[in-house]
Amino acid sequence: AQSVAQPEDQVNVAEGNPLTVKCTYSVSGNPYLFWYVQYPNRGLQFLLKYITGDNLVKGSYGFEAEFNKSQTSFHLKKPSALVSDSALYFCAVRASGANNLFFGTGTRLTVIP
Amino acid sequence: ETGVTQSPTHLIKTRGQQVTLRCSSQSGHNTVSWYQQALGQGPQFIFQYYREEENGRGNFPPRFSGLQFPNYSSELNVNALELDDSALYLCASRPTGGVGYGYTFGSGTRLTVV
Numbered sequence: 001a002q003s004v005a006q007p008e009d010q011v012n013v014a015e016g017n018p019l020t021v022k023c024t025y026s027v028s029g030n031p032y033l034f035w036y037v038q039y040p041n042r043g044l045q046f047l048l049k050y051i052t053g054d055n056l057v058k059g060s061y062g063f064e065a066e067f068n069k070s071q072t073s074f075h076l077k078k079p080s081a082l083v084s085d086s087a088l089y090f091c092a093v094r095a096s097g098a099n100n101l102f103f104g105t106g107t108r109l110t111v112i113p
Numbered sequence: 114e115t116g117v118t119q120s121p122t123h124l125i126k127t128r129g130q131q132v133t134l135r136c137s138s139q140s141g142h143n144t145v146s147w148y149q150q151a152l153g154q155g156p157q158f159i160f161q162y163y164r165e166e167e168n169g170r171g172n173f174p175p176r177f178s179g180l181q182f183p184n185y186s187s188e189l190n191v192n193a194l195e196l197d198d199s200a201l202y203l204c205a206s207r208p209t210g211g212v213g214y215g216y217t218f219g220s221g222t223r224l225t226v227v
Contacts, residue, residue: 004155034215043119043203043220044156090155099169100146101205101216103155 002027002095006104013081014112021076021107023091032094033074034101035065037087044090050074061085081111116142117219119204125225131192134222136204138185143209145187146216147179150201162187163209191224199226 003026013019025031032051036044048059055067065076074091088108092101116139126132138145144163148156158171162181176192185206191198201223205216 036218041223043117044205044218046215046217049215092155099161100158100171101148101156102158105153105155 002093002098002102004091004093004102004104006089006091006107008107009105010108010110012110012112015083016080019078019081019085019109019111021089021091021109023074023076023104024072025074025091025093026072027093027095027102029096031074032096033065033067034092034094035059035063035074035076036090036092038090038106039087047076047089081109083111083113085109086111117204117206117217119202119219119222121222122220123223123225125227126194128194128196128226130194131190132194132224134189134191134202134204134224136187136189136206136219138187138204138206139208139217140185141208142185142206142217145181145185145204145206147187147189148203148205149173150203150221151197152200156203159189194226196226199224 005024034049035047048057050057050067058064063078088106090106091104118137120135146161147159150156159173161169165181178190181187201221203221204219207216
């Protein structure tokens with residue numbers, strides 16, 4: 001069985017400060033990990049993915065994520081937050097051989113001016 | 114910008130009715146999936162189609178069904194609508210190939226069942 005935990009429903013950060021949105025996962029075999037962002041009344045926009053290779057993955061809009069196999073984590077990070085980063089962030093995992101993505105419950109990021 | 118378009122954007126239906134939601138994927142995206150996102154929740158996998166055949170299904174009853182067409186369009190049909198079917202329905206597609214391909218999501222159809 002696969003699962004994703006986003007332990008924080010809400011993260012608040014001041015504009016210009018670094019941000020971290022946490023994600024841990026459980027899956028059989030090698031995980032394929034994804035981060036998506038959702039703005040109000042919109043679908044999901046792809047930010048970045050980890051399939052294999054370097055543990056630090058760089059994605060869109062200055063976001064990056066670090067894959068940590070021993071801690072089964074895939075935290076999303078950005079060095080300097082923008083007000084426009086305020087949105088709902090979803091971590092997702094796809095098990096090797098599976099057809100679907102399994103999503104966490106989401107973390108609402110609010111960047112305070 | 115997303116290459117997946119969904120229609121309609123919003124829809125209101127009465128309990129017991131049937132609904133058809135539509136999705137148009139990018140050319141070359143032979144795999145399409147549908148997800149249900151209830152308010153305050155993450156998306157949940159309904160099913161996936163590959164070359165017009167269903168090849169994966171989540172924990173949804175048979176009244177949720179789908180079709181995929183050769184022109185990269187697809188449909189999600191829901192019969193005997195229930196109030197709990199109210200949600201944002203997302204279509205996602207990806208090209209056939211290695212697992213490295215991510216999914217491109219549409220903006221969704223907001224279904225309200227009254």
